[in-house]
Amino acid sequence: MRAVGIDIGGSHAVCAVVEDQRILAAESLPVGGTSCLAGLLPALAANAARLLELCGLTAGGCDGVAVSFPGIVDPFAGRILSTPEGKYDDAGLLDLGRWSRECFGLPLRIENDVRMALLGERYCGAVQGCDDAVMVTLGTGVGGAVLAGGRLFRGKHLQAGFGGHLPVLFHGRACICGSRGCVEAEASTWALPEICRAWPDQVLPFLEQYIHVHAWTPWGKVRVLPAAMGPDAGLLGAVPLLAEPC
Numbered sequence: 001m002r003a004v005g006i007d008i009g010g011s012h013a014v015c016a017v018v019e020d021q022r023i024l025a026a027e028s029l030p031v032g033g034t035s036c037l038a039g040l041l042p043a044l045a046a047n048a049a050r051l052l053e054l055c056g057l058t059a060g061g062c063d064g065v066a067v068s069f070p071g072i073v074d075p076f077a078g079r080i081l082s083t084p085e086g087k088y089d090d091a092g093l094l095d096l097g098r099w100s101r102e103c104f105g106l107p108l109r110i111e112n113d114v115r116m117a118l119l120g121e122r123y124c125g126a127v128q129g130c131d132d133a134v135m136v137t138l139g140t141g142v143g144g145a146v147l148a149g150g151r152l153f154r155g156k157h158l159q160a161g162f163g164g165h166l167p168v169l170f171h172g173r174a175c176i177c178g179s180r181g182c183v184e185a186e187a188s189t190w191a192l193p194e195i196c197r198a199w200p201d202q203v204l205p206f207l208e209q210y211i212h213v214h215a216w217t218p219w220g221k222v223r224v225l226p227a228a229m230g231p232d233a234g235l236l237g238a239v240p241l242l243a244e245p246c
């Protein structure tokens, strides 16, 4: 299966042509000054068209467009429900499926960025072959996603598994979401990913040991693994997302 993958972030977006477990071509473009998603779409379309040409392909040679987005997403309706504060405020008004059909003649699927990364890690990364997995991403924010019984756990309001806004300190710091003491408000910092990269051998075994001691898992031991696909994971989620029944 072949896909146009688009990974939209807060500071940049990446377009790619993905074929099964390989990224054939990819290009990043900065979105720093762009506050509306509609303004970014022409550049994304041009970028994707250029990459397809580079690969000697046309949009007709792809099965669909898969978009990874950092917000609350309804993957069944193909809509963005809520966005990070001050970023892409117009996203909920956009019909991205229509945009994809008009630009590429292809169907579009969209999913939250952390869930896309988990799909990618399961498809060809650290949890390949696992039907039950939890992913935690550490960056500007703290993200979480859950795979249960081989399916993404989304929940009624499509927020299941989001770890960043779980309160961990009752009288903690005010959070951007309106709550207090959220994981993001207490632990999210530009330094945290750097610390984890610098100390992977210390951090992960500590976490694993802590879970082994404190979690009630009579069936065995939970494994804690570093993600294997890095920033490519969200793009490599494109094929399994398109293959997932609507």
Ligand SMILES: [Zn+2]
Pocket: 164, 165, 166, 175, 176, 177, 178, 179, 180, 182, 184, 185
């Ligand atoms: Zn919060």
